[in-house]
Amino acid sequence: MADVxxxxxxxxxxxxxxxxxxxxxxTIRALDRVDxxxxxxxxxxxxxxxxxxxxxxxxxxxRLLDPTDGxxxxxxxxxxxxxxxxxxxxxxxMQIVFQDPYGSLNPRMRVGDAxxxxxxxxxxxxxxxxxxxVRDLFAEVGLDPSYVGRFPHELSGGQRQRxxxxxxxxxxxxxxxxxxxxxxxxxSVQAQVLNLLADLRDRRSLTxxxxxxxxAVVKHLANRVVVLYLGQVMEQGPVAPLYDAPxxxxxxxxxxxxxxxxxxxxxxxxxxxxxIASYAGVGCVFAPRCMHQKKDDRCFSERPALRPFxxxxxxxxxxxxxxxxx
Ligand SMILES: Nc1ncnc2c1ncn2[C@@H]1O[C@H](COP(=O)(O)OP(=O)(O)OP(=O)(O)O)[C@@H](O)[C@H]1O
Ligand code: SF4
Ligand SMILES: [Mg+2]
Numbered sequence: 007m008a009d010v011x012x013x014x015x016x017x018x019x020x021x022x023x024x025x026x027x028x029x030x031x032x033t034i035r036a037l038d039r040v041d042x043x044x045x046x047x048x049x050x051x052x053x054x055x056x057x058x059x060x061x062x063x064x065x066x067x068x069r070l071l072d073p074t075d076g077x078x079x080x081x082x083x084x085x086x087x088x089x090x091x092x093x094x095x096x097x098x099x100m101q102i103v104f105q106d107p108y109g110s111l112n113p114r115m116r117v118g119d120a121x122x123x124x125x126x127x128x129x130x131x132x133x134x135x136x137x138x139x140v141r142d143l144f145a146e147v148g149l150d151p152s153y154v155g156r157f158p159h160e161l162s163g164g165q166r167q168r169x170x171x172x173x174x175x176x177x178x179x180x181x182x183x184x185x186x187x188x189x190x191x192x193x194s195v196q197a198q199v200l201n202l203l204a205d206l207r208d209r210r211s212l213t214x215x216x217x218x219x220x221x222a223v224v225k226h227l228a229n230r231v232v233v234l235y236l237g238q239v240m241e242q243g244p245v246a247p248l249y250d251a252p253x254x255x256x257x258x259x260x261x262x263x264x265x266x267x268x269x270x271x272x273x274x275x276x277x278x279x280x281x282i283a284s285y286a287g288v289g290c291v292f293a294p295r296c297m298h299q300k301k302d303d304r305c306f307s308e309r310p311a312l313r314p315f316x317x318x319x320x321x322x323x324x325x326x327x328x329x330x331x332x
Contacts, residue, residue, distance in 0.1 A: 012044040017076035049214040051224035054234035064183040101174035105186035107166035118154025143172040164195035243319030251329040253321035255298040300325040
């Protein structure tokens with residue numbers, strides 16, 4: 007692949023859950039041997055239901071969390087091998103925007119100070135220069151620079167998210183993990199923030215990992231999509247063929263969950279039933295919920311490998327057919 011910026015291999019992460027009077031402590035595998043590459047300038051979406059491991063993956067890429075196993079390279083450098091000073095320099099190049107800007111902003115800090123703080127921490131600006139750069143960042147994300155003296159609670163949800171974006175961009179990163187950046191916003195505001203993210207990407211040549219729980223949100227922003235289920239990649243591929251003809255039953259079900267503007271749409275409904283739940287068997291992790299007509303004993307006895315299909319797609323299903331071959 008052309009000019010890989012992020013290259014994660016076989017990333018695995020276990021969490022030990024605390025026991026209680028009903029349950030013994032157990033190990034949850036939040037990520038299971040996930041491979042992920044993001045090319046420079048690309049936007050890769052990571053999509054899956056709550057608990058599929060999206061945030062865990064994003065945090066590991068930024069070294070905010072250690073993997074149990076696997077490697078992460080950023081611009082050719084092993085992220086987990088870095089010592090203090092090179093790590094500090096690398097941190098500047100990788101930033102994150104969280105779902106809930108209210109939770110991620112200090113309620114007692116003026117939003118101008120919140121945006122300026124990373125510039126101070128990385129010793130990139132001070133004094134009048136710092137003030138000017140903060141005002142420029144406000145203008146760039148569509149906020150009135152006179153808002154610098156306000157507190158988070160004095161802003162709307164969309165404005166707070168713009169502050170979160172300005173804070174992430176302050177240190178001029180190359181790579182930004184957007185962890186459900188519009189999920190907490192009203193639908194009308196979501197589109198504005200998505201447009202802003204697209205503009206900023208183009209203007210600043212940013213590379214994004216865009217985490218979302220539904221496929222509709224990422225359709226216009228992403229180049230490629232990775233679909234996660236219980237910590238495993240079910241399908242990945244470029245946006246157009248993945249939305250037109252999903253290979254994996256889980257991707258189909260996620261697409262069916264997207265409301266369509268056409269009431270007469272004739273797509274076969276394969277609505278997801280139940281919730282994501284741990285799977286202790288040896289077969290396909292999606293088997294307990296899969297509605298594929300060919301589902302059989304093999305699905306419960308053999309884990310499907312993630313295998314390649316035409317158009318640089320991959321899917322982990324024994325019965326995925328390649329639409330390009332039909
Ligand atoms: N610190 C932790 N301790 C124990 N378990 C954790 C921890 N962080 C995550 N998990 C578990 O790992 C799994 C994946 O969690 P993660 O937060 O990555 O999912 P997600 O896809 O981001 O979900 P959401 O859409 O709700 O944000 C879940 O089962 C979660 O309970
Ligand atoms: S391998 Fe079987 S259970 Fe898994 S997605 Fe494919 S058909 Fe469904
Ligand atoms: Mg999450």
